[in-house]
Amino acid sequence: MNSQHKNMPAKANQQTYDLFAPSALDNSYPLFKRMREEDPVHYSESFGYWVLTRYRDVEAALRDERLSSDRTALFINQLGNFDVKEIQNFLHLISKMLLEKNPPEHTRLRKLANQGFTTRAIESWRSIIQNTTNELLDNVQNYGYMNVVSDLSVPLPTLILTKIFGVPETDRANFIKWAMDIGTFFGAPGGSNIEEFARKADLAAAEFSALIRQLIEQRRRQPGTDMISLLTVAYLEQGFNLDELPSQCILILNAGLLTTTDQISNGVNALLRHPDQLQKLKQNPTLINSAVEEMIRFDTSVPFFFRIAKQDLTIGGKDIPAGSVIALGLGAANHDPEKFDSPSVFDITRLPNEHLGFGAGIHFCLGSVLARMELTICFTTLLTRLPNLSFDPDKQAIPTKHTTLIFKGFDSLPVKF
Numbered sequence: 001m002n003s004q005h006k007n008m009p010a011k012a013n014q015q016t017y018d019l020f021a022p023s024a025l026d027n028s029y030p031l032f033k034r035m036r037e038e039d040p041v042h043y044s045e046s047f048g049y050w051v052l053t054r055y056r057d058v059e060a061a062l063r064d065e066r067l068s069s070d071r072t073a074l075f076i077n078q079l080g081n082f083d084v085k086e087i088q089n090f091l092h093l094i095s096k097m098l099l100e101k102n103p104p105e106h107t108r109l110r111k112l113a114n115q116g117f118t119t120r121a122i123e124s125w126r127s128i129i130q131n132t133t134n135e136l137l138d139n140v141q142n143y144g145y146m147n148v149v150s151d152l153s154v155p156l157p158t159l160i161l162t163k164i165f166g167v168p169e170t171d172r173a174n175f176i177k178w179a180m181d182i183g184t185f186f187g188a189p190g191g192s193n194i195e196e197f198a199r200k201a202d203l204a205a206a207e208f209s210a211l212i213r214q215l216i217e218q219r220r221r222q223p224g225t226d227m228i229s230l231l232t233v234a235y236l237e238q239g240f241n242l243d244e245l246p247s248q249c250i251l252i253l254n255a256g257l258l259t260t261t262d263q264i265s266n267g268v269n270a271l272l273r274h275p276d277q278l279q280k281l282k283q284n285p286t287l288i289n290s291a292v293e294e295m296i297r298f299d300t301s302v303p304f305f306f307r308i309a310k311q312d313l314t315i316g317g318k319d320i321p322a323g324s325v326i327a328l329g330l331g332a333a334n335h336d337p338e339k340f341d342s343p344s345v346f347d348i349t350r351l352p353n354e355h356l357g358f359g360a361g362i363h364f365c366l367g368s369v370l371a372r373m374e375l376t377i378c379f380t381t382l383l384t385r386l387p388n389l390s391f392d393p394d395k396q397a398i399p400t401k402h403t404t405l406i407f408k409g410f411d412s413l414p415v416k417f
């Protein structure tokens with residue numbers, strides 16, 4: 001795509017910014033810094049898309065109406081020679097998600113989706129979050145060690161969301177699998193197993209939709225206080241077609257799972273790597289809100305999000321043709337020294353902290369209030385109940401093996417307490 005573009009850097013430059021290189025996967029911030037300093041609006045020939053790494057460009061792009069959130073072209077682009085018919089279930093599912101829509105359709109869907117996130121509803125979930133966190137820590141408290149990923153950060157958002165959605169316990173394992181399979185394909189992968197990812201995402205889309213349709217039908221007949229009921233009632237009241245509701249439910253579930261899972265492990269990692277800040281937080285627990293914001297800024301779980309140029313445009317002096325895919329570097333922007341003093345310093349008292357971890361503009365994270373509540377309760381409970389938390393010196397932390405730029409977290413994070 002766009003291989004003839006006049007602003008495309010010389011080929012020799014291309015290899016120097018490998019976002020999937022082992023060193024970048026281990027710690028991407030030095031590479032982001034280099035890109036921001038050398039070529040902040042970079043065209044990656046190997047990926048076929050533009051990469052933005054400056055705060056001002058990323059923030060402007062998030063608010064730019066000339067950029068589309070409909071990424072169908074990106075998903076199809078990823079397929080190479082693979083037949084697009086193989087991902088019809090996936091494309092159908094995402095084509096109705098508000099995340100993929102532009103105004104005015106986005107405005108209508110976002111208004112409806114807001115009905116699932118009323119202040120009253122969110123407040124009523126507080127006890128679910130607290131009890132679930134306690135139950136998970138009860139399971140490990142007596143052992144003196146745990147794996148933050150498998151014992152806490154994966155099950156916590158999954159249990160919370162499935163409880164909020166009123167999903168039967170027997171379907172929870174499938175949920176994680178479907179969310180992972182869809183999430184893995186949801187973004188431009190660097191790996192070579194694209195056909196396998198595409199098939200898995202398509203199957204997951206079909207199976208996930210079937211279950212959600214069943215639940216919507218149940219709640220339509222017998223509404224409760226869960227999110228599916230709230231959304232079903234809102235759709236019916238507004239006279240909207242329930243056919244598009246499964247997509248919104250799956251979006252909310254998907255958007256709320258991996259993101260929060262990864263943010264918990266990234267946050268634990270940041271705290272344990274900065275014992276002075278950990279100590280400060282333990283001594284002054286009222287710093288939890290600004291500590292959570294700093295965890296998101298310092299090592300966000302969503303380092304990139306994609307847009308497509310609807311028309312020819314210029315960013316940072318580079319001409320970007322219509323149809324180009326643009327990767328907005330949220331993680332890179334959060335470390336831009338033009339915006340943040342000493343950006344590589346982890347400072348839980350940082351104020352102001354206008355990070356882009358939840359995006360900006362009309363697609364600003366719909367679940368940000370819930371996510372902040374989950375993280376605040378999780379970290380407060382963790383440090384109160386396990387005050388001696390430290391890395392387990394006998395076991396290795398393993399960062400996620402990336403197949404997509406969108407998510408960043410850990411596959412394994414062993415700790416002692």
Ligand code: HEM
Nearest residue numbers: 098099255256259260263357358359362363365366367371
């Ligand atoms: C720390 C955790 C989270 C992070 C870092 C995060 C990050 C983001 C970002 C960056 C966007 C903007 C995407 C764009 O501009 O296209 C977004 C949108 C969204 N998020 Fe989150 N998110 C988190 C948690 C959640 C949770 C818990 C939920 C719901 C349960 C959720 C639901 C959504 C939805 C539905 C959207 C789409 C909004 C729209 O298109 O209007 N997120 N999130």
